[in-house]
Amino acid sequence: MTAAASTPADADLRRTPLHDLHVDHGGRMVPFAGYAMPVQYPDGIIAEHKHTRAAAGLFDVSHMGQAILRGDGVLSAFERLVPGDIAGLAPGQMRYTLLLNDAGGIRDDLMATRIEEDGADALFLVVNAACKDADFAHIADALAGAAELEILEDRALLALQGPKAEAALSGLAPDCADLVFLQGADMTVDGTDAYVTRSGYTGEDGFEISIPPGAATALAERLLADEAVAPVGLGARDSLRLEAGLCLYGHDIDETTTPVEAGLAWAVGKRRREEANFPGAETILAQIADGAPRKRVGLLPDGRAPVREGAVIRDAQGEATGTVTSGGFAPTLERPIAMGYVGAAAAEPETRLEIELRGRTVAADVAAMPFVPPNYKRA
Amino acid sequence: MANRKYTEDHEWVEVDGDSGVIGISEYAQEQLGDVVFVELPEVGKVLDRGDEAAVVESVKAAAEVYAPVSGEVVEVNDDLNGDPSLVNSDPFGDGWFAKLKLSDADELDELMDEDGYKKFVEGLG
Numbered sequence: 001m002t003a004a005a006s007t008p009a010d011a012d013l014r015r016t017p018l019h020d021l022h023v024d025h026g027g028r029m030v031p032f033a034g035y036a037m038p039v040q041y042p043d044g045i046i047a048e049h050k051h052t053r054a055a056a057g058l059f060d061v062s063h064m065g066q067a068i069l070r071g072d073g074v075l076s077a078f079e080r081l082v083p084g085d086i087a088g089l090a091p092g093q094m095r096y097t098l099l100l101n102d103a104g105g106i107r108d109d110l111m112a113t114r115i116e117e118d119g120a121d122a123l124f125l126v127v128n129a130a131c132k133d134a135d136f137a138h139i140a141d142a143l144a145g146a147a148e149l150e151i152l153e154d155r156a157l158l159a160l161q162g163p164k165a166e167a168a169l170s171g172l173a174p175d176c177a178d179l180v181f182l183q184g185a186d187m188t189v190d191g192t193d194a195y196v197t198r199s200g201y202t203g204e205d206g207f208e209i210s211i212p213p214g215a216a217t218a219l220a221e222r223l224l225a226d227e228a229v230a231p232v233g234l235g236a237r238d239s240l241r242l243e244a245g246l247c248l249y250g251h252d253i254d255e256t257t258t259p260v261e262a263g264l265a266w267a268v269g270k271r272r273r274e275e276a277n278f279p280g281a282e283t284i285l286a287q288i289a290d291g292a293p294r295k296r297v298g299l300l301p302d303g304r305a306p307v308r309e310g311a312v313i314r315d316a317q318g319e320a321t322g323t324v325t326s327g328g329f330a331p332t333l334e335r336p337i338a339m340g341y342v343g344a345a346a347a348e349p350e351t352r353l354e355i356e357l358r359g360r361t362v363a364a365d366v367a368a369m370p371f372v373p374p375n376y377k378r379a
Numbered sequence: 380m381a382n383r384k385y386t387e388d389h390e391w392v393e394v395d396g397d398s399g400v401i402g403i404s405e406y407a408q409e410q411l412g413d414v415v416f417v418e419l420p421e422v423g424k425v426l427d428r429g430d431e432a433a434v435v436e437s438v439k440a441a442a443e444v445y446a447p448v449s450g451e452v453v454e455v456n457d458d459l460n461g462d463p464s465l466v467n468s469d470p471f472g473d474g475w476f477a478k479l480k481l482s483d484a485d486e487l488d489e490l491m492d493e494d495g496y497k498k499f500v501e502g503l504g
Contacts (some may be wrong), residue, residue, distance in 0.1 A: 001388045001407050001444050023471065033451050039412075044467075046413040084497040234411065235439050304460075306415045306436050329415040336416075358418070368397070 008023065016062035017213035018034035020107055021220055025231050028114060034064040045235035049331040052202055053372075056162035057232035058223050059200075060202070065132025066210060068115070069123040069139065071291050077115065078123055081142055082276040083340035086123070089114035094182040094197050098259055098267055099135060104280025104287075106256040106262065108135050109247060113184045113197060124184070124210070126270065128158070128249045135139040152216045156216035161206030161238040161240075161244075163347060164228040165376060168195075169207055170313060172222060176207055181376040190219050201237065203244030203374040225319030227268035242337060243330050245369030252296060252325045252339055263296045263369075294322060295347035299338040299355065301327075301362045306336040307355045313342055314354040314361065321346045324355060332372050339369065381415075383471070384490035387499065389449030390432075390447040391471070394487060401447055402475040403466065405411065406500050411437040414466040419455040420477055426450060430488055433476050435466065448486045 013036040022029065027038030037059070051057055051335060069078060075087045084097030091114055099107040113124040121183040127135045140149045149207035161194055169176045172190040176198070179185060192215040200206040223229050228318060238248065247253045253262045258280065265288055272278055276285055301307050311324040327338030339354075346353060349368050354361040383393045389407035392399040408414065418435040426446040427430055433444040455477045459465060466474040481487075491499060 001390060001442050003401055038438070044413045046415075049438075239438055304463075306416060307416060307440075308441060331438070366411070 008120045014063075016060055016153070017216040018060040018062060018158075018220055020230070020258055021107075021217050022060065023205045027231065027233060028042070030234070032234055033063055035129065037063060039233070039237045040232050040233040041228075043230065045233070046237060046331045048230065048232040048236035049239050051230045052162045052204060052232055052236060053332055054162070055228040055230070056160055056164040056168050056206070056226075057073060057202070057236065058229050059159040059161065059232050059237055060156075060222060061065070061159050061208070062156040062216065063129040064089075064157055065125075065127040065129065065136060066124045066152040067127075067136055068152065069125060069143070069147050069240075070117070070120070070150070070152045071143075074147045075144070077146040078112065079272070079278065081139065081279065083113070083268040083281075083284065084270050086112060086114075088269070088271065091116050092185055094184050094199055094312075096267055098264065099138065099278040100259075101255055102279050103117055104258040104283035106249075106257055106259065106359060107138065109253060109264075110135070111197070111199060111250055112130070115184070115195070130250060145253040151314075152210075154213045155209050158209045158211070158215050158216065158223075159200050159206060159221060160209065160223060160229070161200045161204045161232075163205060165204070165327050166377070168223060168226045168229050169220075171226075179207075181205070181378050182187050190215075190222050192219065198377065201244075201246060202240040203246070203370060203372060204377055205375050205377045206241075221371070239328055239331060242326050242328055242373060243332055243370065243372040245339070245371060247296075248326055257341070258284055258287055258292065260284055261294050261296060262294040271316040291344055294341045294343055296325070296339060297347050298367040299308055299324065299327070299364045299374055300354070300369060301336045301338065301361060301364040305335065305357060307338050307357055307362065307364070311340075312356040313340055313346075313364075314356070315346045316352055318354070321353070328330060330371060335366075337364060337371050338364070343364070380478045383496065384447070384487055384492060385496035385499075386447045390444060392447040392487070392490070394405060394481070398432065398453065398478055398480050399450065399486070400475050400478050401437065401450055404496070404500075405470050407455055408467050408470045410476070411435060411442055411462055412464075413438050414463045417459040417463050417466060417476070419436070421454045422452050422455060424480065425482075426452065428478055428483075436463075444476065446479070447490060449483050450481045452477050453480050454478040489499055
């Protein structure tokens with residue numbers, strides 16, 4: 001048998017502040033973006049996934065890049081790099097946005113939250129682990145003179161996700177209940193100063209808690225002492241986000257995909273479209289007006305066999321029309337699901353397609369995403 | 380189980396007369412994690428040792444299962460179509476994959492016995 005899953009963790013890998021906790025809880029450590037991270041715990045990916053949807057899952061996302069961008073006019077300055085309406089953020093408001101290249105391709109996707117420090121505006125940024133060095137170099141370089149970037153190198157980030165997340169966290173941080181989806185605030189969590197946002201990557205209600213590394217393990221153990229909370233690894237993080245229809249950078253989006261192709265045109269702010277002053281604006285605005293040549297779509301393969309990243313997608317005439325970018329098994333739906341890019345003519349929901357699988361093809365329907373409805377606390 | 384033999388790729392074959400039942404080991408199922416689909420060979424297919432005999436899909440990835448010995452597929456475990464997690468819960472029993480009519484019993488001598496395989500797995504750390 002050959003399985004990619006049997007790669008052992010490398011001694012050269014970086015460790016998050018929660019590394020020993022993962023090992024203590026039986027986490028199977030694998031290399032991910034230069035870090036040793038738990039792919040699963042003894043309960044397994046399906047149980048961890050279902051527990052997150054039913055109760056609450058605790059994820060270590062300390063490998064992600066955290067930074068604060070400061071300076072006079074920092075909100076407008078950051079708009080030079082992204083298509084989102086950053087200047088329009090209210091204090092404590094968080095927004096999903098995209099670092100773009102000049103061709104309109106996506107350098108990374110990130111969360112930006114407007115924070116206030118002694119009355120001055122700043123942005124709290126959370127970027128993907130695999131992109132963080134390049135992102136931070138790009139931001140610091142492109143905004144040199146206009147804004148200053150402080151990288152929060154060793155800071156921990158915990159995500160608590162699921163319908164019981166608020167009940168579990170509010171015992172340690174009562175103020176968390178005041179937040180709604182995509183809001184953040186400074187608060188004391190179990191006696192430690194932290195920055196908490198109501199956000200996540202699972203489609204569930206939940207929180208991300210940014211705290212100093214020395215307090216991370218004690219907080220995680222306090223949360224895990226609640227019987228509603230179980231530790232969840234990268235495996236279920238991936239299956240949860242796929243059910244929620246959320247993109248994984250480097251797979252579903254990259255430097256060659258535009259926001260319009262990726263179905264992320266909603267992240268291009270209305271005012272920003274009028275101003276047309278973000279990287280790649282010409283390409284992106286033309287695609288918004290005229291349509292993109294290809295689109296990211298959801299895919300529901302017939303039968304039980306998952307289709308995987310890289311599989312060729314063919315249209316009804318048998319012509320190759322794109323590739324699968326994420327695919328796997330959806331524990332909530334108990335069936336395979338996938339996403340991928342197809343030509344615009346094949347992108348309508350319920351279009352019948354064929355996906356190559358081990359020398360044959362399986363039929364699949366284009367499906368609306370998310371596959372599982374979100375459960376955010378909006379107000 | 381004295382007549383169960385193993386490969387270094389974590390397949391096993393349990394021999395009874397001139398036929399052998401094949402599957403994957405406890406170590407293999409644990410490494411794979413939750414199995415969600417098994418693609419079994421067709422009855423009548425003739426496999427050489429090392430040929431792809433089946434594909435196991437876990438939540439995260441696909442893994443190929445190789446024939447530990449040569450032979451013709453005479454039966455497959457259809458229960459895996461309804462409940463692929465049998466590979467996790469009972470890899471040496473109800474989670475079997477296929478039964479082969481062995482074409483070269485001498486091949487068994489090149490496989491590890493229970494003790495040999497146990498030491499091999501311990502050596503993987």
